[in-house]
Amino acid sequence: MARNILVVGELVEGALSPTTAELLGQSTRLVDGGSVAVSLMGSGASGAASSAFEAGADKAFTNDDSSYDQYNSDHWVNAVEAALDGVDAVLVAQSSVGRDIAPRLAARQNTAAAMDCINVTDDSGTLKVTRPAYGGNALAEYSFAASPAVATVRAKAFEVIEPRSGASGATVELPAAGESRTTIQGRELAEAVGLSITEAPVVVSGGRGLGGPEGFEQVEALAAAFGTSRAAVGSSRAACDLGWYPVSQQVGLTGKVVTPDLYVAVAISGASQHMAGCSGSKMIIAINKDPDANIFQNSKYGIVGDYKAVLPALIEAVKAVS
Amino acid sequence: MHFVVCAKQIPDPETPPSAFKIDEATNSVVPAQGFQPVLSQFDGIAAEAALRIKEAAGDDTKITVLSMGAESAQAAIKQVLAMGADEGVLLQDDAFDGGDSHATATVLAAAIQKLGDVDAVFCGRQSADWDMGQVGLLVAEALGWPVAIIAKDVQIADGTMTTTRVLADGFETLTQPIPAVVTVSNEFGEPRYPKLQQIMQAAKKTVTTMTHDDLGLDPGNVGAAGSRLKLERLYVPASDTQVELIEGDTPEEQAKNLVAKLVADKLF
Secondary structure, three states, X not given: OOOOEEEEOOEEOOEEOXXXXXXXXXXXXXXXXXXXEEEEEOOOHHHHHHHHHHOOXXXXXXXXXXXXXXXXXXXXXXHHHOOOOOOOEEEEEOOHHHHHXXXXXXXXXXXXEEEEEOEEEEEOOEEEEEEEEHHHOEEEEEEEOOOOEEEEXXXXXXXXXOOOOXXXXXXXXXXXXXXXXXXXXXXXXXXXXXXXXXXXXXXXXXXXXXXXXXXXHHHHHHHHHHOOOOEEEEEOHHHHXXXXXXXXXXXXXXXXXXXXXXXXXXXXXXOHHHHHHHOOOOEEEEXXXXXXXXXXXXXXXXXXXXXXXXXXXXXXHHHHHO | OEEEEEOOEEOOOOOOHHHOEEEOOOOEEEOOOOOOOEEXXXXXXXXXXXXXXXXXXXXXXXXXXXXXXXXXXXXXXXHHHHHOOOEEEEEOOHHHOOOOHHHHHHHHHHHHHHHOOOOEEEEEOOOOOXXXXXXXXXXXXXXXXXXXXXXXXXXXXXXXXEEEEEEOOEEEEEEEEOOEEEEEOHHHXXXXXXXXXXXXXXXXXXXXXXXXXXXXXXXXXXXXXXXXXXXXXXXXXXXXXXXXXOOXXXXXXXXXXXHHHHHHOOOO
């Protein structure tokens, strides 16, 4: 049955965010003759519409009002509501925007949102979503008893489509930003540590077992051995909460979800909430002195040992082949 | 002022994966032997945020803790009372069972309206069982109040709530008029441990119980009947990973052997 899907798009410095393109790609696989629409708001929105058409959108709702550049919940909810006519499903990234806007849109539409989905599928005409629960120990599959279905989706859950070069579509102007009860007093960017952990092909992370912030020097040295243009440094929530490493580098359910080719977990026990952030990695290797640590259940290779002894040796061995 | 803290009792998230079982016939978690249900950790942090504002104000601000759940959820309420909250309300009714985030928020919002004079609602950023992270937002929508999610700092004074939110790449500070809802994240800090004397005092406090009748709610709008999200299947994903522990007489040998595996797997 044909279904119309709206992707709530996000722009990064005026360009389509990677996850927006992924959601558009999956939407083309789900519409079954219906149409794919995208909403794009903020500086550069109408310019980014052409990328959205190439990524799978048939129609773009845009507004270039720079008031939309910084996400303001009331502004965005009110604008996106104007794009929901005839829409059967709304897909949003599980981002700072998605976590906020999806439940509010669902409430306004008397429907439901499923958060942090890893799959959105068509099951004989019924839209179904799959998401981790119980810190990743379980998977839960849902259908919707109300329409439109709203779902937030993890980054890299879906492949983009082959770009439809030169594709075009209809463009509809969204209303300019109206009233908001929220005043944004200021934003500060978190301290960035090297490559973005969500983009790097190798992520080396440290946990509580490091015993202190100085343990991250070894973790950083191992990442550097893989190459600073290739490897990023992550941290478990426990290590961030202890103030050992910046929150921006946190891997896990309440931090970032990473999907590198190689994830190296150093002195991380592998609590399910951490695994929820790294289990999509192509390969996980673990270094931990506790042979019963849960991290080994999820790893391809492991070294049982104290990181203080293992890491210096591993740094040299990696340097020798990098 | 009058603050509400929403508290949920959940299966202990520290339950090791090996003890985690699901009854696929009922799509529910089988309680693990030897693990007591606990207060969802983010809700404890939300309570801490409310208590710190009350203490800084040094006035007669009242904190009411609300929990929707079974009789056992009294323990979660008592824990927040022991931390320093003033009153507890258990929203307990068979009609509330099996509710999704929307159905849960409907009950909590009705209770907040019944309390009548609430200035701010504090929720955890997400429950540490289902991890949806939307009840706070849905309570705010049901009440028509502004909401700030994933806060690492909250202040309330002179009719304004000021929050610093954790974003993917940084932080932002917002001001909103109260009444308002805030959801609090782990970056806020650790909740306090109640002292023995506070635990004993909390044990003696009476927790009020409210049902759908007390809240004027139609049973068809709450619990499983009022849910818009249908759980079709809950299961433990099959794990196909078998770890290969790297041998070696010295760390140097282990490291070389591991890197040889990575080279063979074309990671260099």
